[in-house]
Amino acid sequence: MSKEPLLKVEELTISFESSEGDIEITDEVSFDIYPGEVLGLVGESGCGKTVTALALLRLLPIPGGKITSGRVLLKGKDILSLSAEEIRHVRGKNISMIFQEPSAAINPLLTIKTQLMECFDYHEFEGNSEQRVLDLLKRVDFPDPQRILSSYPHELSGGMLQRVMIATALLMKPDLIIADEPTTALDVTVQAHIMELLLEMKKETDTSILFITHNLNLIAQYADRLIVMYAGRIVENSHLEPFIQRPLHPYSKGLLNALPNINEGKPQIIPIPGQVPPPKDYESGCRYRERCDNAFDLCIKKPDLLPFNDRQNVACFLYNKEAR
Ligand SMILES: Nc1ncnc2c1ncn2[C@@H]1O[C@H](COP(=O)(O)OP(=O)(O)OP(=O)(O)O)[C@@H](O)[C@H]1O
């Protein structure tokens, strides 16, 4: 792994305006993505995964969503300080996104061809652009790409639109693909094929992938490292193997115990009791405390994300000898 990160996210705090004032959604989220790696991002629904991803491309809903503090450095340059014109060049070319909801990225009034070819208006591309589009549509499992190009979005199923969006994200051979639940709308065989395609991209062009999913089985299969998010904070940041063998944070352990078959012969799935609190109820101390079997008096304070060893970092007082 190269020493210089491709993307460095530093203490990113995001909030949404509400009638009761600003509500903080993420709290000083920091992580790095290195060239050519797959970084998994997991956590239950509502933890702030999508909001974090959107902020990296400055796509938070306007008005309402805003970045209150922090930096996002792409190859050392802060993309939060770029002009609207400059960030448009970053999108698609340096960083592209496969959205959780295809409808967020697809215009219902334009043919697929118009939408795909539009990317070439913003970015320079060497070679035959139409051929590139046809090749990619084939690679995302469309046997008749010409027919897809002349279709309007309403003529395609949700799974087909998802594959069109994946092709769009790959068009410019970006440095980083943010894939937000990229395969949930797809059946299992297509899902596996799409994941293989993303991995081929990673190999061919050293593309990095931020892979957001609920599905820890997919993370175990495809990620090199992962971050675990709970209630707007990163609670664990780890290489894959030690995480699977020995997750540290009680929340990470809970997520792994809730999996159907990561360890064969395990008698049952053990769900985590309780729910993620809504952001307006986020506490200043450890936010997992209410659901945690190991909570003790120190947990009313905020645990910092600290190195446990050179491959695992965790934000939990169980591992913080100095604080104890
Ligand atoms: N436009 C918005 N206005 C106000 N709050 C929002 C908005 N979008 C998201 N949120 C809130 O931000 C929090 C994080 O949402 P986000 O969509 O990032 O979760 P997620 O981890 O991606 O969940 P999922 O796994 O369901 O996709 C949630 O509490 C959500 O209600």
Ligand SMILES: [Mg+2]
């Ligand atoms: Mg989401």
